[in-house]
Amino acid sequence: MLAALGFRLGQMVLVMFGISIVAFLIFFATPGADPSARIAGRNASQETLLQVRHDFGLDRPLPVQYGLMMNRLFISRDLTSFVNRGQLVVPTVTEAIPVTLSLVGGAAVLWVLGGLVVGVIAGATRGSFVDRALMILSLVGVSVPVFWLGEVANLLTQSRWHDTWLFSWVPPLGYVPLTEDPWGWFKALIIPWFTLATLYVGLYGRVLRASLIEMMQEDFIRTARAKGIGERRVLLHHGLRTSLVAFVTMFGLDFGALVGGGALLTEVVFGLQGVGKLTYEALQTLDLPMILATVIYAAFFVVMANFIVDVVFVFIDPRARDVR
Amino acid sequence: MNAVPRERPLLRASDLSKRYHVGRSIFPAQRRTVHAVDTISLDIWPGETLGIVGESGCGKSTLGRCLVRLTEISSGSLEFEGRDITDASQRQLRPLRRQMQMVFQDPSASLNPRRRIGDLLADPFRIHERLSAGEMADRVAELLRRVDLSPEHASRYPHEFSGGQRQRIGIARALALRPRLIVADEPVSALDVSIQAQIVNLLADLREAFNLTYVFIAHDLSVVRQISTRVAVMYLGSIVESGPTDLVFAAPAHHYTAALRSAVPVPSVDRERRQRLVLKGDLPSPMNPPSGCRFHTRCPAATSLCRSERPLLQSVGDGRLVACHHPLGG
Amino acid sequence: MSADAPLLVVEDLTVSFRGDEGLVQAVGGVSFTVKQREIVGVVGESGSGKSQTLLAIMGLIDSPRAVVSGSIRFMGQELIGLNRRALDAIRGRQIAMIFQDPMSALTPVHTIGNQIGEQVRAHEKVSARAARARAVQLLDAVGIANPGRVVDGYPHQLSGGMRQRAVIAMALSCNPVLLVADEPTTALDVTVQAQILELIGRLRDEFGSAVILVTHDLGVVAEVADQVLVMYGGRIVEEGGKGSVFRTPLHPYTWGLFGSIAPMEGERPARLAAIPGAPPSLSNLPTGCAFGPRCAYHHDDCLVRPPLVGAGGHRAACVLPETKRRHLKIQKAAGLEMQQ
Numbered sequence: 001m002l003a004a005l006g007f008r009l010g011q012m013v014l015v016m017f018g019i020s021i022v023a024f025l026i027f028f029a030t031p032g033a034d035p036s037a038r039i040a041g042r043n044a045s046q047e048t049l050l051q052v053r054h055d056f057g058l059d060r061p062l063p064v065q066y067g068l069m070m071n072r073l074f075i076s077r078d079l080t081s082f083v084n085r086g087q088l089v090v091p092t093v094t095e096a097i098p099v100t101l102s103l104v105g106g107a108a109v110l111w112v113l114g115g116l117v118v119g120v121i122a123g124a125t126r127g128s129f130v131d132r133a134l135m136i137l138s139l140v141g142v143s144v145p146v147f148w149l150g151e152v153a154n155l156l157t158q159s160r161w162h163d164t165w166l167f168s169w170v171p172p173l174g175y176v177p178l179t180e181d182p183w184g185w186f187k188a189l190i191i192p193w194f195t196l197a198t199l200y201v202g203l204y205g206r207v208l209r210a211s212l213i214e215m216m217q218e219d220f221i222r223t224a225r226a227k228g229i230g231e232r233r234v235l236l237h238h239g240l241r242t243s244l245v246a247f248v249t250m251f252g253l254d255f256g257a258l259v260g261g262g263a264l265l266t267e268v269v270f271g272l273q274g275v276g277k278l279t280y281e282a283l284q285t286l287d288l289p290m291i292l293a294t295v296i297y298a299a300f301f302v303v304m305a306n307f308i309v310d311v312v313f314v315f316i317d318p319r320a321r322d323v324r
Numbered sequence: 325m326n327a328v329p330r331e332r333p334l335l336r337a338s339d340l341s342k343r344y345h346v347g348r349s350i351f352p353a354q355r356r357t358v359h360a361v362d363t364i365s366l367d368i369w370p371g372e373t374l375g376i377v378g379e380s381g382c383g384k385s386t387l388g389r390c391l392v393r394l395t396e397i398s399s400g401s402l403e404f405e406g407r408d409i410t411d412a413s414q415r416q417l418r419p420l421r422r423q424m425q426m427v428f429q430d431p432s433a434s435l436n437p438r439r440r441i442g443d444l445l446a447d448p449f450r451i452h453e454r455l456s457a458g459e460m461a462d463r464v465a466e467l468l469r470r471v472d473l474s475p476e477h478a479s480r481y482p483h484e485f486s487g488g489q490r491q492r493i494g495i496a497r498a499l500a501l502r503p504r505l506i507v508a509d510e511p512v513s514a515l516d517v518s519i520q521a522q523i524v525n526l527l528a529d530l531r532e533a534f535n536l537t538y539v540f541i542a543h544d545l546s547v548v549r550q551i552s553t554r555v556a557v558m559y560l561g562s563i564v565e566s567g568p569t570d571l572v573f574a575a576p577a578h579h580y581t582a583a584l585r586s587a588v589p590v591p592s593v594d595r596e597r598r599q600r601l602v603l604k605g606d607l608p609s610p611m612n613p614p615s616g617c618r619f620h621t622r623c624p625a626a627t628s629l630c631r632s633e634r635p636l637l638q639s640v641g642d643g644r645l646v647a648c649h650h651p652l653g654g
Numbered sequence: 655m656s657a658d659a660p661l662l663v664v665e666d667l668t669v670s671f672r673g674d675e676g677l678v679q680a681v682g683g684v685s686f687t688v689k690q691r692e693i694v695g696v697v698g699e700s701g702s703g704k705s706q707t708l709l710a711i712m713g714l715i716d717s718p719r720a721v722v723s724g725s726i727r728f729m730g731q732e733l734i735g736l737n738r739r740a741l742d743a744i745r746g747r748q749i750a751m752i753f754q755d756p757m758s759a760l761t762p763v764h765t766i767g768n769q770i771g772e773q774v775r776a777h778e779k780v781s782a783r784a785a786r787a788r789a790v791q792l793l794d795a796v797g798i799a800n801p802g803r804v805v806d807g808y809p810h811q812l813s814g815g816m817r818q819r820a821v822i823a824m825a826l827s828c829n830p831v832l833l834v835a836d837e838p839t840t841a842l843d844v845t846v847q848a849q850i851l852e853l854i855g856r857l858r859d860e861f862g863s864a865v866i867l868v869t870h871d872l873g874v875v876a877e878v879a880d881q882v883l884v885m886y887g888g889r890i891v892e893e894g895g896k897g898s899v900f901r902t903p904l905h906p907y908t909w910g911l912f913g914s915i916a917p918m919e920g921e922r923p924a925r926l927a928a929i930p931g932a933p934p935s936l937s938n939l940p941t942g943c944a945f946g947p948r949c950a951y952h953h954d955d956c957l958v959r960p961p962l963v964g965a966g967g968h969r970a971a972c973v974l975p976e977t978k979r980r981h982l983k984i985q986k987a988a989g990l991e992m993q994q
Contacts (some may be wrong), residue, residue: 223760231745237764518933573919590918
């Protein structure tokens with residue numbers, strides 16, 4: 001088992017390296033554009049441009065530029081955003097990470113639980129009214145655009161019904177750090193959590209249902225039934241447990257993508273300064289250092305999330321443990 | 325069976341091996357090699373039916389595919405009618421495909437479900453001969469009749485046929501270009517017993533009608549006995565015994581053959597209960613074959629010689645070969 | 655229960671499925687008895703209904719389109735229509751089942767010990783540790799080497815033969831009086847098959863179980879069975895003691911089955927006496943005798959479904975007059991092929 005984990009860790013490092021190179025090349029090696037102009041931002045003075053060229057070593061060979069950039073990003077962490085007049089990029093990104101993690105993490109808890117419940121009930125009562133109702137609701141959840149849902153939620157909780165007992169506790173839009181005020185943190189995130197989770201509960205519920213129904217046709221389910229252990233145990237201990245493999249794989253991909261900035265729509269709607277929102281803003285102003293930093297940090301978290309999923313995978317599927 | 329003037333073998337395999345590398349480790353030491361087919365030398369004479377028997381993992385299916393070069397050979401050589409075809413490219417092999425054909429085990433898996441069978445059967449003609457549409461239709465109709473199907477069936481799809489009928493179609497396809505050699509890989513294993521008998525009869529009839537040479541690969545000893553003139557027994561990638569079918573099954577020389585033979589349940593209550601030769605242990609992993617004689621871990625007659633030295637196939641008279649240090653029957 | 659009382663009495667069991675074109679009958683009125691410590695071999699090919707019969711006994715037919723009627727009395731209790739809880743109390747404890755393909759019979763994500771222990775603890779009040787100890791004992795009893803290690807291992811780590819043994823061990827974990835086996839050795843190599851059959855033969859003596867063994871292989875039946883049932887087209891076409899059925903088979907289908915088998919010794923027939931045609935499609939069963947269209951001796955009386963006729967416990971569903979049958983048996987013995 002250790003070999004399996006070690007193997008995956010090695011893979012992760014390699015992927016990270018590869019991503020950093022590709023990201024770097026995209027920004028610094030696309031022919032026909034001058035990176036210094038882009039880094040310096042619009043309307044940069046000649047001096048700024050010269051300084052940029054010097055700082056980033058743009059007249060030096062590519063591998064050196066790569067090395068310099070990586071150094072600024074990870075080691076000295078003094079990469080500055082010219083567009084935003086000297087804003088230190090790296091700390092800004094590192095401050096945004098907990099926001100995204102809080103949002104996605106909480107939503108993930110909700111959607112995993114929700115998905116499990118929906119999937120198992122629908123799968124177990126296949127063909128019944130309950131099943132059909134759940135599937136319709138899931139479809140609605142999947143189809144509703146998250147930004148629309150978010151705005152509607154805001155409309156209701158922040159203005160229309162804000163004064164009623166239902167939503168008077170909802171704080172103004174924005175993030176409250178966990179370390180400062182845990183209860184405030186929680187209150188600020190509840191509505192965003194449910195908004196983000198809605199799409200995924202629908203998706204995972206449907207996937208789990210399909211996976212469960214297929215799994216229940218397998219031979220080993222018939223064996224389990226023949227043992228007289230009761231249908232509920234057959235469903236959960238044998239059917240669900242084996243279906244988790246597909247569920248976990250999908251979860252890893254989605255979670256990783258969201259953490260990497262995919263939750264940007266939700267973040268923007270709810271005014272949460274997460275990695276997604278940061279990337280969005282940087283793209284609007286074409287703030288190259290910021291973009292570069294968010295892309296690489298985001299990629300890091302995606303790879304990390306996938307790695308964690310791989311690890312969990314090794315625990316839940318014994319067949320994955322024997323890496324030859 | 326004997327005293328026939330020896331012509332040239334139709335197909336000759338010399339030291340044929342097929343190796344698979346297993347494992348994704350970057351450490352070479354951890355990569356294992358499976359010797360699916362381990363230096364097998366084999367002659368197939370015109371007109372005979374060579375049965376190849378063995379249990380799962382013995383490599384018989386891999387050997388069958390190597391013989392018609394459907395699977396690439398790792399080492400050794402292959403000669404068809406005296407010509408070396410070991411390294412021939414796929415293009416060079418094309419004309420040879422008319423002469424060597426294969427029938428597969430699963431009739432459902434080997435027929436394209438989206439094509440009508442008349443279409444499927446016309447493929448060999450399309451590829452190898454220049455015939456008009458009318459001529460092709462005639463040839464297809466003739467093929468169908470040969471395998472006891474009606475020419476009207478040409479317009480149907482595979483799923484409209486039973487398993488036995490699909491296997492007949494597979495055989496028809498192999499026959500299309502009048503090959504000299506047909507390698508049949510477990511052609512009846514997936515069929516009901518009563519249908520198996522029909523197909524075995526059909527194969528025997530076709531052999532007569534078309535002067536075919538068969539390599540018949542199966543795990544069912546009684547079927548192999550019925551149709552084969554000669555038989556080779558495989559274990560973990562090597563041939564452990566070969567010879568005329570009747571002799572090998574009536575008086576096995578290799579202990580594995582004897583155990584295999586005694587394990588076959590006989591559908592009769594009157595025979596004296598043959599003493600069942602029980603093999604101890606399980607089949608060793610092909611990635612980690614035992615030293616010396618591969619069979620020694622399960623053989624009731626194993627000695628220290630068997631553990632250290634691998635026996636070669638040696639003649640014991642009557643056209644029989646055995647790879648054993650202490651063969652049965654002296 | 656007295657030693658003579660039958661263990662299982664199946665009467666007129668019918669299993670049908672509601673299809674698009676009406677009712678498809680998989681099992682059409684099957685009746686038989688299994689006594690204590692008896693081994694019953696059920697022989698048939700695809701579509702004979704042998705597997706559905708077993709599944710009906712275990713209550714494992716859960717398709718909503720299935721219609722099961724008739725009577726299955728186990729130790730006096732009617733199983734058809736029994737509520738789920740009562741069925742679960744019997745399944746795994748008094749009647750156990752093993753299936754054909756050992757490769758997919760066990761749940762891949764739980765250990766062998768876990769799966770055996772689960773069955774034990776579902777029916778008896780034992781601790782987890784005691785259940786595990788029992789699992790080790792059982793694995794040993796079925797001839798698995800290193801039971802202490804295998805019990806904590808996973809199914810994918812075992813070979814086919816070992817897995818089937820583990821499945822048998824699991825089935826025996828609560829000492830069932832009846833073991834139902836659906837082609838338990840078909841997917842195994844012949845040497846492994848011999849070992850498993852020997853184990854099944856021992857079950858009667860060592861565990862006191864009766865066994866219903868479904869197979870397509872007459873050799874397997876000859877090895878282990880006491881009673882033989884031959885099924886075709888969802889019906890029993892011949893039944894009797896093994897010796898009787900093998901020495902003097904009564905039904906033309908049984909003759910056909912014997913004729914289809916290539917002999918392992920003695921003279922090789924020039925051609926196998928194969929039965930022409932193919933097993934019937936269940937949605938299109940012939941009127942009268944299901945075997946009629948393929949039978950060389952088909953005549954007008956066969957258009958009415960034949961009852962089981964015979965004496966001394968050996969009966970066949972065939973209306974061939976006895977004199978003609980004797981004549982045909984001699985023909986058969988002379989190895990003449992069935993002519994159409």
